[in-house]
Amino acid sequence: MRLSFLEPLYTEPGPFASVYLDTSRDVEHPDRAIAQRWHRLREKLSRQGADRPLLGVLEEAVGADAEVPGMHGQAIFAANGSLVLDGELPSPPARDSARYGTLPEAMPLINQHLPEIPYLALVVHYGGLPTAETHGWVKVEAESGTWPASAVTPGERLHRRVPVATWHHSAARLGHLLDAWARRTHADALVVAGDQWAGNVLVRRLPHAVRDKVIRVGGPTPTDTGRALLEPQLGSVFRGRMAAHDQDLVNIFIGRRALGGPAAEGLAAAVAALQRGQVAALLLNHPPDASLRLWTGPHPTQLALTEEELLSCGVRAPREEPADEALVRALVATAAELVVVPEDVLGLDGGVGALLRYADRPGTPA
CATH class of the missing domain: 3.30.1330.30 (Ribosomal protein L30/S12)
Structure with a gap:
């Protein structure tokens, strides 16, 4: 696992305030709940020696991820009156915590990035008569990510919609695009869901290097949730694996x-x-x-x-x-x-x- 995302943490000499906070939005009155959690952590930091300017910087960052839906959290670090790093957590921390010390407390953030598996997620929708392969359309949604952090920080997204009559030809071109994308992002897997027929057409036309990385999954395939594409399926695919x-x-x-x-x-x-x-x-x-x-x-x-x-x-x-x-x-x-x-x-x-x-x-x- 490369740790370059932590480099901003060490641009300041410290001491550091390290805050891990549940900022989930799937509760009643989430802003009030987050404010109450932060109030307890603010008092703890104050007792540990954090000054008012530092606490003010942290307070401005708390809850600033309101556009992220569902369950998640924040890892916020500040030093010398400046915000150093504000990281999204794909899962709420096991418990809210705050520490003011010489070094930043980065390991809980690292743990939420593990195992850091790069992937492409792909959903293929077919709209048309079940027995007609010459009418209707095929819609493709694809997204790059690094699991599990991509649940709250999704990567690049691709949208394609083509007439079903041209799908065989279009799938070949799309296959080469996906192959180049997988190479560029060093993807370990191409997770594919959606319509069986249209998906099979695409998979058969993928270059061998990326075809060998295909993992087919089932289940619901919403594409506009604000979270990672195929997030529920990604957990079952990658949990317990190493990058x-x-x-x-x-x-x-x-x-x-x-x-x-x-x-x-x-x-x-x-x-x-x-x-x-x-x-x-x-x-x-x-x-x-x-x-x-x-x-x-x-x-x-x-x-x-x-x-x-x-x-x-x-x-x-x-x-x-x-x-x-x-x-x-x-x-x-x-x-x-x-x-x-x-x-x-x-x-x-x-x-x-x-x-x-x-x-x-x-x-x-x-």
């Missing part, structure tokens, strides 16, 4: 581990590699436990398991921070990726591994 890109990284790690290639395992080894900017991708079996802490300095790669280690490197006044916040900051700063891999797919020592950009030379200290 193909992440699976490739896991396979590379397995190969390197077997052959003694540039890879590291265990928290201590991964932290040491992050200090050197050596990590290409950090692999976790699960996000770090909330009680796990690391020592940090002002620079993102200044992190360690002990205060003494940072002091010996010349870092003045190290701070103890939640491990997930320190790790994410280091990953974003060094353009490293994050892969959460189930333990039954790949068990890691201490639940942590790292793909390295280069191998240590013999004799290099850990």
Whole structure:
């Protein structure tokens, strides 16, 4: 999983206010409900030391996603009197939360982006007599997205309506367009729903590369909900899967581990590699436990398991921070990726591994 969407979080030195808030619109008087939730979080932030200008910036952002229908939430970050990042959550947070601290609390936002699978969704409607393939029309709706975040931030949308008499010819042209679109967006899957006959015509005319990615689904196919196209079906298709890109990284790690290639395992080894900017991708079996802490300095790669280690490197006044916040900051700063891999797919020592950009030379200290 690439973390470039988090780069705005680290343009300010902090401290940061991190807010996770249920902003669902499917309740009675949603604005009142959101205001009440925010009031409780505002008081909590104030007690933690957030000043009035910072709270005012947050308050302006709360509920600004009113155009997003249904259940969802917001992840809002601010620092030094400025809004740093306002992210949509495809699902409401398990609980509203607010934290004011040295580093932003980004891991809950990351968790709502996982497994970050790129896809194309396609609905094919046929309007005409059931036995007549020469009258009527075929309407196609297609949309790109990255599941599950695309539920509330849908991607590019395509609309086509053609006479059914020309559908065989039009489907071939559309197939090449979809193939190019899938390549451009690195789509793992083309999820297809709608009319069986018209859909089959299109699928048979797709180039082989994208045809092999087709997943047919049933169920209702509304196209104007304000949410992701085929959102209910996408959950059943992708839940429990890894993105193909992440699976490739896991396979590379397995190969390197077997052959003694540039890879590291265990928290201590991964932290040491992050200090050197050596990590290409950090692999976790699960996000770090909330009680796990690391020592940090002002620079993102200044992190360690002990205060003494940072002091010996010349870092003045190290701070103890939640491990997930320190790790994410280091990953974003060094353009490293994050892969959460189930333990039954790949068990890691201490639940942590790292793909390295280069191998240590013999004799290099850990």
